[in-house]
Amino acid sequence: xxxxxxxxxxxxxxxxxxxxxxxxxxxxxxxxxxxxxxxxxxxxxxxxxxxxxxxxxxxxxxxxxxxxxxxxxxxxxxxxxxxxxxxxxxxxxxxxxxxxxxxxxxxxxxxxxxxxxxxxxxxxxxxxxxxxxxxxxxxxxxxxxxxxxxxxxxxxxxxxxxxxxxxxxxxxxxxxxxxxxxxxxxxxxxxxxxxxxxxxxxxxxxxxxxxxxxxxxxxxxxxxx
Amino acid sequence: xxxxxxxxxxxxxxxxxxxxxxxxxxxxxxxxxxxxxxxxxxxxxxxxxxxxxxxxxxxxxxxxxxxxxxxxxxxxxxxxxxxxxxxxxxxxxxxxxxxxxxxxxxxxxxxxxxxxxxxxxxxxxxxxxxxxxxxxxxxxxxxxxxxxxxxxxxxxxxxxxxxxxxxxxxxxxxxxxxxxxxxxxxxxxxxxxxxxxxxxxxxxxxxxxxxxxxxxxxxxxxxxxxxxxxxxxxxxxxxxxxxxxxxxxxxxxxxxxxxxxxxxxxxxxxxxxxxxxxxxxxxxxxxxxxxxxxxxxxxxxxxxxxxxxxxxxxxxxxxxxxxxxxxxxxxxxxx
Amino acid sequence: xxxxxxxxxxxxxxxxxxxxxxxxxxxxxxxxxxxxxxxxxxxxxxxxxxxxxxxxxxxxxxxxxxxxxxxxxxxxxxxxxxxxxxxxxxxxxxxxxxxxxxxxxxxxxxxxxxxxxxxxxxxxxxxxxxxxxxxxxxxxxxxxxxxxxxxxxxxxxxxxxxxxxxxxxxxxxxxxxxxxxxxxxxxxxxxxxxxxxxxxxxxxxxxxxxxxxxxxxxxxxxxxxxxxxxxxxxxxxxxxxxxxxxxxxxxxxxxxxxxxxxxxxxxxxxxxxxxxxxxxxxxxxxxxxxxxxxxxxxxxxxxxxxxxxxxxxxxxxxxxxxxxxxxxxxxxxxxxxxxxxxxxxxxxxxxxxxxxxxxxxxxxxxxxxxxxxxxxxxxxxxxxxxxxxxxxxxxxxx
Numbered sequence: 001x002x003x004x005x006x007x008x009x010x011x012x013x014x015x016x017x018x019x020x021x022x023x024x025x026x027x028x029x030x031x032x033x034x035x036x037x038x039x040x041x042x043x044x045x046x047x048x049x050x051x052x053x054x055x056x057x058x059x060x061x062x063x064x065x066x067x068x069x070x071x072x073x074x075x076x077x078x079x080x081x082x083x084x085x086x087x088x089x090x091x092x093x094x095x096x097x098x099x100x101x102x103x104x105x106x107x108x109x110x111x112x113x114x115x116x117x118x119x120x121x122x123x124x125x126x127x128x129x130x131x132x133x134x135x136x137x138x139x140x141x142x143x144x145x146x147x148x149x150x151x152x153x154x155x156x157x158x159x160x161x162x163x164x165x166x167x168x169x170x171x172x173x174x175x176x177x178x179x180x181x182x183x184x185x186x187x188x189x190x191x192x193x194x195x196x197x198x199x200x201x202x203x204x205x206x207x208x209x210x211x212x213x214x215x216x217x218x219x220x221x222x223x224x225x
Numbered sequence: 226x227x228x229x230x231x232x233x234x235x236x237x238x239x240x241x242x243x244x245x246x247x248x249x250x251x252x253x254x255x256x257x258x259x260x261x262x263x264x265x266x267x268x269x270x271x272x273x274x275x276x277x278x279x280x281x282x283x284x285x286x287x288x289x290x291x292x293x294x295x296x297x298x299x300x301x302x303x304x305x306x307x308x309x310x311x312x313x314x315x316x317x318x319x320x321x322x323x324x325x326x327x328x329x330x331x332x333x334x335x336x337x338x339x340x341x342x343x344x345x346x347x348x349x350x351x352x353x354x355x356x357x358x359x360x361x362x363x364x365x366x367x368x369x370x371x372x373x374x375x376x377x378x379x380x381x382x383x384x385x386x387x388x389x390x391x392x393x394x395x396x397x398x399x400x401x402x403x404x405x406x407x408x409x410x411x412x413x414x415x416x417x418x419x420x421x422x423x424x425x426x427x428x429x430x431x432x433x434x435x436x437x438x439x440x441x442x443x444x445x446x447x448x449x450x451x452x453x454x455x456x457x458x459x460x461x462x463x464x465x466x467x468x469x470x471x472x473x474x475x476x477x478x479x480x481x482x483x484x485x486x487x488x489x490x491x492x493x494x495x496x497x498x499x500x501x502x503x504x505x506x507x508x509x510x511x512x513x514x515x516x517x518x519x520x521x522x523x524x525x526x527x528x529x530x531x532x533x534x535x536x537x538x539x540x541x542x543x544x545x546x547x548x549x550x551x552x553x554x555x556x557x558x559x560x
Numbered sequence: 561x562x563x564x565x566x567x568x569x570x571x572x573x574x575x576x577x578x579x580x581x582x583x584x585x586x587x588x589x590x591x592x593x594x595x596x597x598x599x600x601x602x603x604x605x606x607x608x609x610x611x612x613x614x615x616x617x618x619x620x621x622x623x624x625x626x627x628x629x630x631x632x633x634x635x636x637x638x639x640x641x642x643x644x645x646x647x648x649x650x651x652x653x654x655x656x657x658x659x660x661x662x663x664x665x666x667x668x669x670x671x672x673x674x675x676x677x678x679x680x681x682x683x684x685x686x687x688x689x690x691x692x693x694x695x696x697x698x699x700x701x702x703x704x705x706x707x708x709x710x711x712x713x714x715x716x717x718x719x720x721x722x723x724x725x726x727x728x729x730x731x732x733x734x735x736x737x738x739x740x741x742x743x744x745x746x747x748x749x750x751x752x753x754x755x756x757x758x759x760x761x762x763x764x765x766x767x768x769x770x771x772x773x774x775x776x777x778x779x780x781x782x783x784x785x786x787x788x789x790x791x792x793x794x795x796x797x798x799x800x801x802x803x804x805x806x807x808x809x810x811x812x813x814x815x816x817x818x819x820x821x822x823x824x825x826x827x828x829x830x831x832x833x834x835x836x837x838x839x840x841x842x843x844x845x846x847x848x849x850x851x852x853x854x855x856x857x858x859x860x861x862x863x864x865x866x867x868x869x870x871x872x873x874x875x876x877x878x879x880x881x882x883x884x885x886x887x888x889x890x891x892x893x894x895x896x897x898x899x900x901x902x903x904x905x906x907x908x909x910x911x912x913x914x915x916x917x918x919x920x921x922x923x924x925x926x927x928x929x930x931x932x933x934x935x936x937x938x939x940x941x942x943x944x945x946x947x948x949x950x951x952x953x954x955x956x957x958x
Contacts, residue, residue, distance in 0.1 A: 014266060056856060056951045060265050073262060075273060076951075077860055078352045084858025095853050099581045109857040111570040114563030120570075160858070229815035230604060230822045234929040241937050248941075274948040277861045278941070285940055289933055296929055299922045306811045485920055 001065075002032035002164070002195050003053060008062035010048050022048040024220045026062070030197065030213075032163070035190045037206045038199040040217035046199040047168060049217070053197060054087055054166045055079040067164055084112065088157030092169035094149050096156075098142025102133060105141050106156045113160075127155040147178050154185055165189060167198040171205055179204045186210065226307070226385040231300035235382065238293035239375035242286050246338075246364075246371045249282040253361035260357055276354070279364065280345045287338040294331045295492075297378070298480050304385055314480035323381035330374045337367060339503050340510045343527070347514060350523035356514065414465060421461040424454045425543050428505075432536040436529065444512040444528060451505030451535065458498055462546055469549040494545045501538030504531045571863060575870040586871070589839050590879050596832045597883025597931045598890070599825055604927055605891040605917030606899055607818035612918060614810045617748050618803055622655075622775035623784050625806075626791060627799045634799070636770035641795055645776055648790050650783045655680045656771035658760040662725055662753070667714055673725075673753045675760020682777055690749070694739025702759050704738040708749040712740045723753070728765050735759070821899070822930070829931065833938045840872075840942035848949050855951040868943030876932045884927065891917040 010023040023045045030036055038046040051057045052064060055071045056079070064071055067086040071079055083089075088109075096105050103124055110120045128134040131151040136144050141152060150170075157165055167186070171179035179202060186196055187210035198205055206214050216223040226232055252275045261269055301314035301324065308320050318324030341363060348356035428450055435443050463479040470487055471478075482491025508531050515524040579586050626645065628637040642654040658675035678687070679699035687696045687706070697704040705723060707715075715723050715737065723735045741749035761768065776791070778784050784802050792800045843851075851864055890896060895915060 051952050054856075058265050073265075074352050075349070075354060077349060077862075080855065080858055080860045083856070089856055091853075095849070097850055097853065100577065104577065108574075108854065108859075111574055112567060112859050112863050114565075114567035114570070116566050117570075156857070226812075226815075228819035228823070229812075230607070230818050230926055230930075231815075233819060233822050233826070234926050237934065238929055241933055245937060245940070274861075274944075277865065277947065278944045281865055281940055281944055285937060289937070292925070292929060292933065296925060299925065303815075303922075307808045307815070485922075489921060 001029050002067060003028070003030040003197075004063075004065045005029075005052070005059075006063040008052060008059045008064055010045075010052065010057070011060045014060065022220055023052070023059070026220075026222060028215070028222060030195065032195050033190065033193055034212040035186060035196045035210050036198070037211050037214045038197060038217060039201050039206050039214055040223070041201070044217040045220040046217050048220075050166055050168055050197065050199050053164075054089065055083050084109065084160060086162050086164055088160065088162040088165045090153050090157050090165065090167040090170050092172050094153035094170075096141045096149055096152055098140065100141055101138050102141050102144065102148075102152050103128070103137040105152055106159055109156060109160050123159055124155075127159060131155050146174065147181065150174065150178055150182055151185075154182075158189075163193070163195060165194050165196045167196070167200075169199055171200060171202045176204060183208045183210065226304060226382055229303075231296070231303045232382045234296055235293065235300055235378055236375075238289055238296060239378050241289050242293065242334075243371050243375055245282045245286040245289065246368060249279040249286070250365055250368045252279045252282075253364045257358060257361050257365075262353065276349075276357075279361075280342070283338060283341050283345070283364070287335070287342060290331070290334050290338055294328075294335060295483075297328060297331055298483060302480060302484070308385065313478055315478050317385070321381060321384035323377050323384060327374070327377035327381045330370065330377055334370055334374055335499065336503055336506070337370065340507060341367065343507045343510055344514075347511060347520065347523050347527060351519040353518060355517045355520060417461050417465050420457060421465075422543075424450070424457055425539065428454055428539055429536060432505075432532050432539075435532050439525065439528065441512050441515065444508045447532065448506045448509030448512075451502050455498065455502040455506075458502075458542070458546075462494065462498075466546045466550055469553050472549075490545065494542060497538045497542035497545060501535045501542055504535035504538065507531055508535075567863075568866065571866050572870050575867050575874065578867065579871055579874060585839060586875055589836055590875050590882070592832060592835060593876065593879035593931070593935065594882040594886065596825075596828055597879055597927065598886045599828060600822070600930050601884045601887030601927045602890050602896060602899055603818055603821045603825065604923050605887055606896045606915065607815070608918045608920075608923055609891060609915035611811060611815075613915070615807055618807055618810075621803050621806070623778040623781065623803050624776035624788050624791065625801045626774040626776060626795070627772070627801070628795075628797055629799050630797070634772070636766060636772065637774055637798070639769050639771060639774075641798065642774050644794055645774065645791055648787055648794075650778055650780060650787050651776055652779045653680070653682065653777040655682075655775045655777070656757065656773075657681075657775050658757055658764065658766055658772050660760075660764050660772065662763075664714070666718075669710075669714070669751060671711060671751050671753055673755065673760060673763065675755050675757040675763075677757045681775070687754075690741055690745050691739040692742040694737065697738045697756070700756065700758075702756050703735055704755075705735040705759070706739045706741065706754040707737055708741050708752045709743060709746065710750045711753060712737065725763060727763055733759070733763050825930075829934060833934050836935050837938045837942060840868075840939045841945070843946050843949070847946070848953065851946060851949040852951055852953045855949070861947045864947035865943060868939065868946060872936055872939045872943070876935050880928065880932055883931075884924065888917055888919070891915050 005026050005028040008023060008026040008028075009021070012018075012020040012022060026049060028049075038049060040046050048057070052059055052071065053066055055066060055069065055074075058071055058073065058079075062072075067082075069078075069082045069086070071082070074082075097108075100108075106124045106127060107120055110123065115123075125134070125137075128137055131154065133144075133148055133151050133155070136148055136152075141149065144152070153170075157167075165186075171182055174182065183205060186198065187208070190196055190210055200206060205211070227236075256272050256275060256279075259268055260272055298314050301317040304317040304320075305313050308317055318328060341360065344356055344360050344363065348354055348360055428447075431443070431447050431450055435447050459479065462482075464477055467479065467482060468474050468477050470482060470490060480491070481487065482494060483489060484491075508528050511524050511527050511531070514520050626637060626641065627634050628641070629635065637656075639656055642656060645651055646654045655677060658673075660673055662671045662673050663669075664671055677699070678696065691706065692709075694706070696706065707723065711723065715721075721736070723737060725733050725735070727733055735753075735755065741752070755763075757771075760766070766772070776787070778787055784804070788800045788802050791798065854864065855861075890898065892915065
């Protein structure tokens with residue numbers, strides 16, 4: 001099983017006045033090479049769950065295994081290295097750095113790897129070509145269109161060739177045309193062997209034919225109703 | 226002699242090291258009291274972040290300490306121009322009882338802060354951070370050394386007055402055995418060289434064997450050999466090689482090598498020696514940790530790198546320090 | 561090892577771009593820092609140059625100078641002391657010298673007058689080499705003097721060809737200017753008048769059997785302390801000064817002045833360190849977001865710390881180079897005009913110093929310790945705070 005969560009609970013500020021139980025007793029299994037959606041209202045815990053799967057934060061209790069690593073009680077350093085190798089992120093608003101060029105943005109995940117300039121440039125150029133944005137390579141990312149930004153975000157997530165792609169509300173601020181385009185890319189990535197998890201309550205995402213499974217969440221639990 | 230730029234620079238360095246390592250020690254106390262690897266509380270996350278703070282502080286502290294050592298020797302050379310009988314740093318350092326101890330403590334500090342960084346680098350290789358407690362207890366034990374360093378340096382400077390009469394290096398390190406003031410009598414020129422080159426070969430052999438067939442006891446032997454060689458090398462550079470660099474048979478001084486008239490060759494020689502000695506002796510620090518959980522691979526990897534680098538630096542040091550002597554043997558003296 | 565090096569180069573690349581993106585903030589820190597370094601470096605260069613010039617001036621000085629003290633003040637030394645000193649084994653030559661200050665009421669300048677016997681004074685024959693014009697008078701010839709450039713200017717401004725000085729009884733002594741010292745010797749000669757010892761004796765009304773000091777020249781430099789001790793023992797009312805003692809005194813005085821100035825500059829440095837801390841501490845929301853993104857993308861805390869280190873090192877390095885270069889130009893080409901009043905003495909006549917700052921590694925290291933080290937130490941905690949920005953802050957809903 002590619003991703004396995006057993007009894008995972010996440011409590012913020014445990015024991016304090018502002019204690020928040022974000023996730024309760026989550027059991028979840030996700031197979032490799034599938035496209036999955038996490039759906040639920042705001043505050044249901046889907047971003048927290050995505051963060052645990054993405055090895056960004058650790059569960060308070062329970063067992064988790066993601067692409068071979070058990071993130072519980074791992075120091076941040078090891079989680080970071082695992083993220084670097086195995087996980088590509090696509091954020092809501094894409095979180096591209098507008099002052100950097102398109103090329104520089106896509107190169108960012110490669111910097112800590114210690115590759116030389118030529119090796120980095122080769123990877124980046126391949127992706128620029130694949131997503132048809134080679135002509136924007138040296139443009140400041142703040143000056144390109146929404147559609148191009150989307151493709152830059154996907155390219156950046158793929159630059160380390162990770163087996164797992166996580167997308168957090170990727171179509172929240174996109175029009176239907178771009179949302180449809182985004183899902184086409186995700187479908188293609190699934191075909192290429194990636195495992196994908198997208199958090200969204202956008203029907204264009206959750207009802208896309210390429211989606212293998214929709215996981216509903218409510219109040220920090222997986223809604224099996 | 227506080228009111229001059231060199232004294233002030235030394236005090237700045239000393240205060241900075243105290244500040245950096247003092248802050249690190251504060252973190253160390255918090256970590257030792259509250260560290261709980263099983264917890265994911267905010268406090269534990271803060272403590273995990275503080276590990277990065279302490280390592281950065283100690284790394285900066287080490288950098289300042291190394292510079293402080295260089296500044297101390299250069300300052301002593303500067304002070305020599307105001308002290309009767311002192312012709313270089315040797316005389317200044319002997320002008321009162323605190324000069325040489327201050328120098329020794331500084332050199333010790335460079336090594337000991339460096340060992341902490343080795344421990345830290347090994348610790349973060351394992352997800353369980355097995356060396357956390359050891360590391361921070363060691364850090365707390367270093368604090369008195371930092372205070373001692375600053376205290377000795379301050380007392381040394383305070384004790385310098387221009388009217389003091391002291392000795393110069395020709396008296397201190399010279400061959401004249403009868404004077405009673407000679408610090409290194411007993412070893413002849415030839416004996417020193419035999420010991421020196423013999424030790425170099427022994428170290429190279431031990432290092433090669435250790436790389437090819439690693440054994441824990443061999444690591445310890447290698448480290449101890451390096452410690453002995455470090456002291457021997459300092460003596461040989463002072464009593465034998467330096468006079469060939471200065472092209473003056475009676476000028477035997479370990480410090481004048483750092484001056485511009487000798488093209489600062491002392492910096493290269495001592496950098497290679499200190500670097501090699503540090504890497505070689507750090508193997509002794511790392512080896513006992515192999516038994517801890519998940520440390521085996523990290524310690525082996527470190528040992529291989531440390532031994533390799535120490536041998537390269539040993540070769541570099543041998544070439545740099547022997548060059549003028551060998552040149553003299555082949556080409557003869559000046560003029 | 562190679563991978564680690566390449567990684568640092570990549571991080572350095574990123575840092576350069578990051579510095580450029582925040583150029584107004586980094587630029588302000590760099591400019592202020594360069595100003596502080598300029599001040600510190602200027603003082604160090606001036607001290608070094610003046611000390612070297614002063615020590616240079618001592619090279620031709622006698623190994624031992626003997627003066628006489630009465631009631632703790634210098635008075636005339638009898639010439640027959642010279643006879644006693646010459647009898648000490650190891651003494652090569654004892655040459656009397658008369659020197660004193662002449663206060664010129666018109667200009668308010670204190671001129672230095674030295675009367676020497678050019679035939680007996682070692683290196684007397686080389687004095688011609690120090691002249692820009694004219695020549696050294698024949699030994700024993702009177703009424704002719706060698707003067708520094710400022711004195712020549714004073715004489716010319718009075719419209720005469722003769723230097724007129726007044727004896728203690730207010731009678732006038734006139735001297736023809738035989739030669740003028742070269743500009744390169746200004747630091748020693750600008751306010752100097754060199755005349756025959758007989759003329760000096762006449763000008764100051766000093767008895768023929770006395771001088772102001774006796775210059776003792778010694779054959780073997782190793783013997784100087786011994787001979788000085790013997791002279792002091794034989795002549796209890798004499799003040800015996802060795803060349804190395806004078807040199808040490810110069811070192812201490814210049815060192816003291818430079819140290820005093822350094823202490824004053826420490827306040828400027830402390831203010832700058834606080835300023836730097838403040839600048840480094842303020843993380844804008846955009847910067848926090850950027851760091852969060854980098855960490856999610858796989859940058860470790862140590863990588864962010866490396867970025868901050870390189871940022872600090874590049875700003876400090878740039879400021880160091882700019883500050884030291886500015887200081888060098890200030891000292892070498894503008895004669896350290898901002899700081900001369902602190903370093904140079906009380907004379908009204910200020911020679912054009914032509915200081916050559918010595919660019920030694922030790923001087924640069926000293927400046928580095930005063931400036932760059934405190935700055936780097938001040939940026940450690942702000943750097944760490946920026947590196948521990950929580951990663952999950954970048955994801956929505958948290």
